[in-house]
Amino acid sequence: MILKALDLPLPHYAHTALILGEDGAPLSKRNGSLSIQELRQMGYFPLAVVNLMARLGHHYESEELMDLDALKSGFAMAHLGRSPARFDQNHLNHWQSLALRKVSDETLDAWLQEETLFLIPKEQAALFREVVRSNCKNPFEAHQWARLLFTEEVFEVEAECQQLADQAGENFYRHAIDAAVLNPEDFSAFLSALKSTSGAKGKSLFMPLRAAFTGRHDGPELAQLYHLIQPSILQRRLAVHLSPSH
Known part of the structure; x- marks a missing residue:
């Protein structure tokens, strides 16, 4: 009023x-x-x-x-x-x-922890940003992925992945190592060679590789993992699934 x-x-x-x-x-x-x-x-x-x-x-x-x-x-x-x-x-x-x-590369880098940035090789920075944008919600998850991808730390394999790795068998991982040695920088050629020699396809092909690469059933595309993990480290991770006599 x-x-x-x-x-x-x-x-x-x-x-x-x-x-x-x-x-x-x-x-x-x-x-x-x-x-x-x-x-x-x-x-x-x-x-x-x-x-x-x-x-x-x-x-x-x-x-x-x-x-x-x-x-x-x-x-x-x-x-x-x-x-x-x-x-x-x-x-x-x-x-x-x-x-x-949507954030810029500069904003993303500032958002990451300093110890994360320390782990990332300069030549891998752009691809790692793609991984972070698609797979992380916070800087702590990004740091976990950096450790998985760029260090030789021993990681725990998820139970589901371990079961799939056991089902794949040692022959699968022998073929995977051979294919990785011949194609250290070409994921498509690696995958094609592994398909041909192992006969594996679909989930039986992809999940045992995830088990070896990161021990997780989820995460970045396999091609991204293959190009981010140093070839010698990747081959050692595949060899973990062979018996000691090999």
């Missing part, structure tokens, strides 16, 4: 939805709330956090990562939901993955 009497514009009032944790209770420190400092320490990009926050209780037509101007222009009170919104860290990781694909 006062604003009307003063002939001033009337504001439009609205409130955003209540935010719940993954357990369905109001979000708090007890059920997953994170401070800005914690998000920064975990390596989340500001744009990833903002894209999640903007969509908590609000609908955007675009499902793509949006910059601040696009988020601002796309906001409308009509798109605010009435139901409580749920904070899900998997959604945050989704926006983080999209942000990682």
